[in-house]
Amino acid sequence: MNKCVRFINPQEYALLEDFLYAAIYVAPGQTPLPRSIVYAPSVYNYIKEFGRKGDICVVCEIADVIVGAAWTRILDRDGEKGYGNIGPGIPELAIAVCPPYRGQGIGTELLQSLHGSLQAEGYTKISLSVQKGNPAFRLYERNGYRIWKERAEDFIMVWEPAVHLYS
Numbered sequence: 178m179n180k181c182v183r184f185i186n187p188q189e190y191a192l193l194e195d196f197l198y199a200a201i202y203v204a205p206g207q208t209p210l211p212r213s214i215v216y217a218p219s220v221y222n223y224i225k226e227f228g229r230k231g232d233i234c235v236v237c238e239i240a241d242v243i244v245g246a247a248w249t250r251i252l253d254r255d256g257e258k259g260y261g262n263i264g265p266g267i268p269e270l271a272i273a274v275c276p277p278y279r280g281q282g283i284g285t286e287l288l289q290s291l292h293g294s295l296q297a298e299g300y301t302k303i304s305l306s307v308q309k310g311n312p313a314f315r316l317y318e319r320n321g322y323r324i325w326k327e328r329a330e331d332f333i334m335v336w337e338p339a340v341h342l343y344s
């Protein structure tokens with residue numbers, strides 16, 4: 178299988194809409210939200226005009242098809258705060274893998290690649306919001322994320338390279 182994890186190309190940014198939609202957690206028994214939810218400002222903020230300073234995205238490509246994406250963006254501006262925002266200048270993570278490719282280690286590869294890129298850029302923290310009940314919580318824990326805050330519906334988790342490498 179011809180698989181690679183690499184940075185996204187600018188001409189592929191439009192694909193992020195699909196991955197953003199795929200990243201929205203649907204609890205068992207819950208009706209999926211309409212696709213148009215990606216255009217809700219609080220959601221679209223994660224990809225709007227992607228490619229601005231601080232945006233980093235890696236994708237997994239298999240046989241010329243992009244099957245997964247993980248990206249970080251700094252969402253700390255007033256009116257544009259991310260669900261997992263923990264402070265100024267801290268990148269927030271979003272990730273999704275196409276359903277047929279889940280559970281095969283692609284999410285882990287994407288996360289590890291992204292972590293390396295962020296460390297190389299000098300970032301010292303990554304945050305995210307994960308809904309309670311989302312199995313992705315285990316993926317994050319295995320990859321060094323710790324609960325930073327518990328809220329009614331979700332956890333904010335944080336990855337810090339120093340803690341991850343030396344704890």
Ligand SMILES: CC(C)(COP(=O)(O)OP(=O)(O)OC[C@H]1O[C@@H](n2cnc3c(N)ncnc32)[C@H](O)[C@@H]1OP(=O)(O)O)[C@@H](O)C(=O)NCCC(=O)NCCS
Pocket residue numbers: 199200201202272273274275278279280281282283284285286305306307308311312313314315316317
């Ligand atoms: C989360 C996700 C990116 C992981 O990618 P993956 O390639 O399946 O990940 P890996 O194979 O490396 O690791 C498997 C882990 O992914 C998570 N996972 C697997 N299927 C999942 C699903 N349908 N939904 C959410 N997480 C899932 C679990 O933590 C699993 O670990 P476990 O086997 O201990 O339960 C992928 O499952 C996905 O796109 N899920 C839907 C979108 C989502 O929940 N994004 C995160 C929002 S916070």
